[in-house]
Amino acid sequence: MLLASRRRLRAEVLIVLGLSLGQSAVYSVVQLLDKMTRAPLSEATSTLNRSQSTREYFDLTYQLLDILFALVPVVLVFYFLSLHASGGSAFARLGFNFARPGKDALQGLGLAAAIGIPSLGLYAAGRALGITTAIIPSGLDTYWWTVPVLVLSAIRHGIVEEVIVVGYLLDRLGKFGWSTAAAIVVSALLRGSYHLYQGFGPFIGNVVMGLVFAWLYTKTKRVMPLVIAHALLDIVAFVGFSLFGKAVGLG
Template identity: 55%
Template sequence: MSTAPGRIPADEGVRRRTRAEVWIVLGLSLGQSAVYAAVSLIAQLTQGPLRDATATLNRSQSDRQWLDLTLQLLGIGFALVPVALALYLLSLDRDQPGPLRRLGLDGSRPARDVMWGALLALGIGLPGLGLYAIGRSLGVTAQIVPVPDSTYWWTIPLLVLAAVQNAALEEIVVVGYLMTRLREFRWGQWTVLLTSASLRGAYHLYQGFGQAAGNFVMGLVFGYWFQRTGRVLPLVIAHTVLDVATFVGYALLAEKLGLR
């Protein structure tokens, strides 16, 4: 089939637009986070060893309670915009099912999704604790503080919301959306899987090499699950459970365990 001089074939035009779309979505979300995480790691390495570094998650945004709550809620809400964008862009593919069904977010089998989500959380969480301890002992992982210094009556509900936001953003964008788009580029199964897992590891670099490696492995497990089942919802559930256990568990037990 011939085309007019200088005219891009339809299929190639679609691929170019899709590539641009992927770069935009990642640039607005976790691709941007990966760049900042790499810069943060370099900055820390030029200051001193990683064993002396601290990575604070969910840090306070203000010393005024109402403003801190407002800013943190805004941060959670705006962090979900790339999720909405990814789902919207997938909905434009007219020859495909709706994005919730396409990514296995449709809630069509809630009991099985919850069961598998809990099992995945258990399978990832326990080895993750061991890897963190090993990373700290080797000096390749920063000390992770999952909660802010100042806590209020709304801190724990907000930590739960933050856990849900993290899970939705990472699993829907980095697993569901990205792996779906990369398959459309006719990339091989392992190339797609390694790309998704590498991105997950990269945006955790600010926590040190140990946590980046651990999240890379988590990305391999979660990505492989999506390739085999086509369902992201169990991954969102698993990630939420992991983060809630980390955030809320630390908030409730840190002082008793002498961590704060």
């Protein structure tokens, strides 16, 4: 019975990752190879939040649909967790709730500051070494809805990555009998792998970020501060570039 249960959990994890960040990791590796075989990485670009139509309201529709459907695997995660919840909700199990909004917000803000500033230095170093592509955080045209959509996109990334790669994955790897250290390393490597399309610098930076985030989660058992920190980092990058990037010659 125990063996059958572990097999079912392995299938469950593969399904979740295959529909979400595991799939992104595979595409990221292929995209990296594509860029490396075309030109040096220093000459390549990685554009986030791409425009999907030259027609304003079709572009808005595509952006909102992308955000909506990206969250479906998160819903699937909580569905799977709820099937075996022994008292209490699946949301409370991962600490994805508003049980302590003030403390979560302060921890998220502090974590964003601690991660964000070194990330800028790592990006600059990666560009200087030629191992990081030029990253364009927003390729959207300027409309009335551009900033709200970028904020929603940032929140989406925070929820999807932290819930799946940290909360859910560590929970399931623990049930497989993995040590905490091994689970943290696997979580961090997965995080780095789906950023490989940006180059080796972002891979390294995201692995380090993954180690810190996963370690903190094992101490607090709350994913919400991580979601807040991740969302804040992306909001600053996406919205900041959209508002000021081109004006200062970064675009």
